[in-house]
Amino acid sequence: xxxxxxxxxxxxxxxxxxxxxxxxxxxxxxxxxxxxxxxxxxxxxxxxxxxxxxxxxxxxxxxxxxxxxxxxxxxxxxxxxxxxxxxxxxxxxxxxxxxxxxxxxxxxxxxxxxxxxxxxxxxxxxxxxxxxxxxxxxxxxxxxxxxxxxxxxxxxxxxxxxxxxxxxxxxxxxxxxxxxxxxxxxxxxxxxxxxxxxxxxxxxxxxxxxxxxxxxxxxxxxxxxxxxxxxxxxxxxxxxxxxxxxxxxxxxxxxxxxxxxxxxxxxxxxxxxxxxxxxxxxxxxxx
Amino acid sequence: xxxxxxxxxxxxxxxxxxxxxxxxxxxxxxxxxxxxxxxxxxxxxxxxxxxxxxxxxxxxxxxxxxxxxxxxxxxxxxxxxxxxxxxxxxxxxxxxxxxxxxxxxxxxxxxxxxxxxxxxxxxxxxxxxxxxxxxxxxxxxxxxxxxxxxxxxxxxxxxxxxxxxxxxxxxxxxxxxxxxxxxxxxxxxxxxxxxxxxxxxxxxxxxxxxxxxxxxxxxxxxxxxxxxxxxxxxxxxxxxxxxxxxxxxxxxxxxxxxxxxx
Numbered sequence: 001x002x003x004x005x006x007x008x009x010x011x012x013x014x015x016x017x018x019x020x021x022x023x024x025x026x027x028x029x030x031x032x033x034x035x036x037x038x039x040x041x042x043x044x045x046x047x048x049x050x051x052x053x054x055x056x057x058x059x060x061x062x063x064x065x066x067x068x069x070x071x072x073x074x075x076x077x078x079x080x081x082x083x084x085x086x087x088x089x090x091x092x093x094x095x096x097x098x099x100x101x102x103x104x105x106x107x108x109x110x111x112x113x114x115x116x117x118x119x120x121x122x123x124x125x126x127x128x129x130x131x132x133x134x135x136x137x138x139x140x141x142x143x144x145x146x147x148x149x150x151x152x153x154x155x156x157x158x159x160x161x162x163x164x165x166x167x168x169x170x171x172x173x174x175x176x177x178x179x180x181x182x183x184x185x186x187x188x189x190x191x192x193x194x195x196x197x198x199x200x201x202x203x204x205x206x207x208x209x210x211x212x213x214x215x216x217x218x219x220x221x222x223x224x225x226x227x228x229x230x231x232x233x234x235x236x237x238x239x240x241x242x243x244x245x246x247x248x249x250x251x252x253x254x255x256x257x258x259x260x261x262x263x264x265x266x267x268x269x270x271x272x273x274x275x276x277x278x279x280x281x282x283x284x285x286x287x
Numbered sequence: 288x289x290x291x292x293x294x295x296x297x298x299x300x301x302x303x304x305x306x307x308x309x310x311x312x313x314x315x316x317x318x319x320x321x322x323x324x325x326x327x328x329x330x331x332x333x334x335x336x337x338x339x340x341x342x343x344x345x346x347x348x349x350x351x352x353x354x355x356x357x358x359x360x361x362x363x364x365x366x367x368x369x370x371x372x373x374x375x376x377x378x379x380x381x382x383x384x385x386x387x388x389x390x391x392x393x394x395x396x397x398x399x400x401x402x403x404x405x406x407x408x409x410x411x412x413x414x415x416x417x418x419x420x421x422x423x424x425x426x427x428x429x430x431x432x433x434x435x436x437x438x439x440x441x442x443x444x445x446x447x448x449x450x451x452x453x454x455x456x457x458x459x460x461x462x463x464x465x466x467x468x469x470x471x472x473x474x475x476x477x478x479x480x481x482x483x484x485x486x487x488x489x490x491x492x493x494x495x496x497x498x499x500x501x502x503x504x505x506x507x508x509x510x511x512x513x514x515x516x517x518x519x520x521x522x523x524x525x526x527x528x529x530x531x532x533x534x535x536x537x538x539x540x541x542x543x544x545x546x547x548x549x
Contacts, residue, residue, distance in 0.1 A: 042425050042455050148325065175371065175452050177325045177482040178523035204455040207526070246456060249526035256546045271529040278534060278549065 001165045003030040003053060007062035010048050014060060022048040024222040035192050035199045037209035037230060040219035041244055046202045050168050055083035085114050088164030092171045094155035103154050104139040110162045128157040149180055166198040185212060210234050210248035211269050218243055235267055250274055289313045293345035296331050305331040307499035318470045318477040320487040323496035324521040329480050333448050338363045367437035368446040371453055373429035383417040386436045407439040411465050427458020431465055444476040463489060485525040495520055511539040
C-alpha cells in the first residue's frame with residue numbers, strides 16, 4: 001500500500017492573526033515496504049507531515065491518499081478511522097498512553113477498537129507481546145508494575161497488534177539511555193524486515209537515519225526540499241549544510257579522511273563497518 | 288563544597304541497590320558530570336540533594352555544615368534544578384513571569400525582582416524573548432528559560448538532571464554553551480547528570496555510577512581512558528572513541544587527533 005501526498009498544504013489557525021503555513025504544496029509518495037526517514041530542522045513541518053499521514057490532521061488543501069482512501073479538508077470520520085487502521089503511530093513516550101488493568105488487555109484494546117473480535121484480538125496481542133520478548137507470566141500483571149523499557153515494549157505491541165501496514169515512529173528514542181536507544185532501533189529494524197511493513201522515522205538523530213533508513217525526505221520551512229536515497233543525500237555535506245543538518249558521524253569521518261588523501265570505494269554504515277573497511281584499506285596499502 | 292560521606296539509600300529495607308555507600312567531594316565552582324545508565328543511582332543522588340528523599344544513611348555536608356532536619360530547608364535554598372522535560376517546568380504566562388515566579392514566591396522586593404529576572408535572562412541569551420509565551424519556544428530555548436529561572440534564585444549549586452535528553456541537537460549545543468559561560472564566571476557549581484558520554488567533555492570532573500556505586504571518578508580524560516569501565520556500566524562510547532579503541536588501542540584521543548593518526 002502506497003501513500004501519496006498530492007499538492008498538500010497544511011495551514012494552522014487559518015484566517016486568524018496566528019495563521020501559519022506548516023506544509024506548502026507537497027506532492028510525494030511513500031512506497032510500500034520502504035524504511036523512510038523524515039528529517040529537517042525544528043519547525044520544518046515534520047510533525048505536521050506525520051500527523052497528516054495517519055489522519056490526525058486533515059489537509060487544508062490538496063489530498064493524502066492512503067491505499068484506496070483519500071483524505072481531504074472535509075473528510076468524514078469513517079474514512080479517518082480507516083486510515084488509522086492502516087497507519088500505526090508510535091508517539092514519543094508511548095508508555096504514557098498505557099491505561100488498562102493488565103498488559104494483555106492493554107495490547108488487546110487497539111485491535112478490538114478496530115473491530116477485531118475478542119478471540120482474534122487476544123491471539124494477536126499474545127503474538128506481538130511474545131515477539132517483543134514480553135514473557136507470558138507478565139500478561140496478567142498491571143502495565144504500571146513493569147520497568148520503563150518493558151512498558152515501552154507493551155505500548156509498541158499494542159500498535160503492532162492492530163497490524164498496520166505503515167508504522168510511523170515519532171522520535172522513538174527520546175529520553176532513552178544509550179543501550180535502550182540501540183535496542184529500540186534494532187527492534188524496529190527487525191519489525192520492518194520480518195513484517196515487511198513501511199516504516200517512517202522522524203528523528204533528529206542523523207546517525208540513526210543513516211544506519212536504518214532506505215530513503216529520506218528533507219523538509220525545510222514547510223517545503224519538501226529534497227528526497228532520495230539515504231546513502232546519496234546524507235553523504236552530501238553541501239546539501240546538509242544548506243538546511244542546517246549535521247552529517248552522520250561516519251560521513252564526517254570519511255570526508256575528513258578523504259581530505260587527507262585516504263579514499264574508500266564504499267561508505268560504511270557504522271563504526272564496526274568502518275573499522276573493517278579501514279583494516280582492509282591498511283592491508284592493501286601495506287603491499 | 289558538597290561532601291557525601293558513605294551515603295546509602297534503599298527503596299526497600301535491607302538492600303542498598305539505589306545508592307550503596309558512596310563518598311564524593313564536589314568543590315565550589317566545579318562542573319561535575321555524573322554519568323550512568325538508568326537505575327545506576329544518579330537520580331537517587333539528585334533526589335537526596337533536593338530533599339525529595341530524606342531517609343538516607345551517611346552524611347552530607349554543604350559548605351562544611353552537616354545537613355540535618357533543622358537546616359535542611361535553609362540549605363536547600365542553595366540548590367536549584369533543571370529537569371529533563373522542557374514542557375513540565377513552566378508556570379508563567381510569559382518567559383519573564385516564569386523566571387520571576389520563584390523570586391515572587393520568596394518575597395523578593397519588586398525592584399530587585401526585575402533586576403534579577405533581567406540578569407538571569409541575559410545570562411542565557413533570552414532577554415529578547417521576555418514577553419514570549421514559554422510554550423511557543425523551541426526545546427533549547429525552553430531549557431534556557433528553565434536555567435534562567437534557576438539562576439534567578441542565585442543558587443550555589445545548579446543541578447541539571449538529563450536536561451538535554453529531550454531536545455534537538457541544536458538545543459543541546461545552546462544549553463551546553465550557556466553552561467560553559469556560567470561555569471566561566473566561576474560562582475556556580477554545576478552538577479550535570481547524563482547518560483551521554485559525548486556531553487561531559489566540558490566538565491572538570493566526572494563520576495561514573497553503576498548499580499548504586501561509583502565505578503570511577505577523575506578528570507574527563509581519565510574517565511574516557513577507562514573504556515572498559517564505561518562499557519561495563521552499560522554506557523555507549525561516542526563514535527570516534529569506538530573507532531579509536533578498535534584501531535589504535537586504549538589511549539583516549541579527541542576526534543581531531545583520531546583523524547590525524549589514521
